[in-house]
Amino acid sequence: MSVQDAVSEVNTGDILILDGKHGMVYVNPPDEVIERFRKIQQETELHEEILLSYIPLPAQMKDGQQITASANIEIPEEIDLVKKFNAEGVGLFRTEVLYISRSSLPTEEEQREIYSFVAREVYPNSVIIRSFDFGGDKVVPGISFPLEANPFLGWRAIRIGLDVPTLFLTQMRAILAASHSTRNIKVMVPMISDIDELKRAKELFEEAKQELTDEGVPYDEGIQFGIMVEVPSVAIRARDFAEEVDFFSIGTNDLTQYTLAVDRGNGKVSRLYQPFHPAVLRLIQETVSGAHRNKIWVGVCGETAGDPWATPLLLGLGVDELSMPPRKLPLIKAVMRSLSFRDCSIIAEQAVGLKTAAEVMTHLREFLQKHLPREIFSLIVNNG
Known part of the structure; x- marks a missing residue:
C-alpha cells in the first residue's frame, strides 16, 4: 500500500x-x-561498510591525479559532518541562511564570529565563503523585495549587493576581518553575469579592505576572490572573466536552469532539467579551459559535484575541485579512485560531442560498468 x-x-x-x-x-x-x-x-549494510572504508583515503584518481574533495555547508553546526566525512575543507559556505533564519539582519560582528569559527575548525584546509544569495525564492528581513514575474531572473544575489552596497560591504568587512588569524578564507560572489558587474563587486571588496586598513583592523592581504559560474554569459566568456579573479566555482544547478530555460522547481517541465545535456557539458568545458588558460583553478559546487554518474565527466573535463554535501564524499571518492584521468578525459570528450542527455547517460552507464569494480558500480546504482 x-x-x-x-x-x-x-x-x-x-x-x-x-x-x-x-x-x-x-x-x-x-x-x-x-x-x-x-x-x-x-x-545495504555491506555497501555502508565499503563506503566507510573510503572516508580516510585521499581524493585522488587511479593514476595518482589529485582532486580536492570539499564539503558544502549552510550553518556552522555542519562542521561536525565536514570532519566526520574527512572533507578537504569547505568549498561552499552558503551564508544566506544567516540572514533568512532570523528577524533582523546579522551584524558585522556576528558574521565575523561565525566565519572565524568555521575557518578555525577546518584549518589548515580552506573555506570558501559565498556572499549572500538571497532573492528569488529566499527573502530576508529588513529588505523590501519587489513583486517579480521571474524572480530567478530578477533582483537577487550580487544584484542586491550592488544596489544595497552597505549590505555587501558589511559582509565583506566581516569576511576580511575573520580571515586574519587563520588565513584560509576565500571569498566568492554568486550570480555574476557581466564584466562590469564583477568589477563593481571587486571595487566594493577593495573599499571594504581600505576601510579596515584605515581603522587598523588586520586581514589576510592575500585573500582570494572568486566567482560562481552560473550564467551562460560567464561560461562563454570564461577567459575574460578569469583575468579578473583568482578562481571559479561552477554552480551546475543554475547553469543548467539558465542554459536550458527550465525552472527545475516546476513539475510540468522538470523532465527538461538535464544536467548531463551536452550544451551544459560544453559550457563546463569552456569554463575549465578559460580558467586554466589564465592559470586559475576551477571547482564545481552544484548538485552535479555529488552525483557519482557525473564524476567521470567532471574529472575528464579537468575540474580541480568537487564540493558537495559531506555525506556524498565517500561514494564520490570510491568512484574517483577507481578511474584514471586518461579514461575520464576520453569519455568526457565523447559526451560533449553527443546530441542528447539520454545519449550521454547511456555512454556513462556503459563506461562505468566497464571501468569500475563490480561493488563500486553496484554502489552507484543503489546510492547514486
Missing part, C-alpha cells in the same frame, strides 16, 4: 516493512517478501 494509507490499515502486532525508496509499506508480508528485504538490508 502507499505510505499515506498505512495508518488506517495497521494494527498492533502487525509485521511491517517500510520501503522508503519506493514509498511503500508492507503489512504482514509473505515469507518471500520478508526474505527479499532481508537480503536488501544485508546488501
Whole structure:
C-alpha cells in the first residue's frame, strides 16, 4: 500500500516493512517478501561498510591525479559532518541562511564570529565563503523585495549587493576581518553575469579592505576572490572573466536552469532539467579551459559535484575541485579512485560531442560498468 494509507490499515502486532525508496509499506508480508528485504538490508549494510572504508583515503584518481574533495555547508553546526566525512575543507559556505533564519539582519560582528569559527575548525584546509544569495525564492528581513514575474531572473544575489552596497560591504568587512588569524578564507560572489558587474563587486571588496586598513583592523592581504559560474554569459566568456579573479566555482544547478530555460522547481517541465545535456557539458568545458588558460583553478559546487554518474565527466573535463554535501564524499571518492584521468578525459570528450542527455547517460552507464569494480558500480546504482 502507499505510505499515506498505512495508518488506517495497521494494527498492533502487525509485521511491517517500510520501503522508503519506493514509498511503500508492507503489512504482514509473505515469507518471500520478508526474505527479499532481508537480503536488501544485508546488501545495504555491506555497501555502508565499503563506503566507510573510503572516508580516510585521499581524493585522488587511479593514476595518482589529485582532486580536492570539499564539503558544502549552510550553518556552522555542519562542521561536525565536514570532519566526520574527512572533507578537504569547505568549498561552499552558503551564508544566506544567516540572514533568512532570523528577524533582523546579522551584524558585522556576528558574521565575523561565525566565519572565524568555521575557518578555525577546518584549518589548515580552506573555506570558501559565498556572499549572500538571497532573492528569488529566499527573502530576508529588513529588505523590501519587489513583486517579480521571474524572480530567478530578477533582483537577487550580487544584484542586491550592488544596489544595497552597505549590505555587501558589511559582509565583506566581516569576511576580511575573520580571515586574519587563520588565513584560509576565500571569498566568492554568486550570480555574476557581466564584466562590469564583477568589477563593481571587486571595487566594493577593495573599499571594504581600505576601510579596515584605515581603522587598523588586520586581514589576510592575500585573500582570494572568486566567482560562481552560473550564467551562460560567464561560461562563454570564461577567459575574460578569469583575468579578473583568482578562481571559479561552477554552480551546475543554475547553469543548467539558465542554459536550458527550465525552472527545475516546476513539475510540468522538470523532465527538461538535464544536467548531463551536452550544451551544459560544453559550457563546463569552456569554463575549465578559460580558467586554466589564465592559470586559475576551477571547482564545481552544484548538485552535479555529488552525483557519482557525473564524476567521470567532471574529472575528464579537468575540474580541480568537487564540493558537495559531506555525506556524498565517500561514494564520490570510491568512484574517483577507481578511474584514471586518461579514461575520464576520453569519455568526457565523447559526451560533449553527443546530441542528447539520454545519449550521454547511456555512454556513462556503459563506461562505468566497464571501468569500475563490480561493488563500486553496484554502489552507484543503489546510492547514486
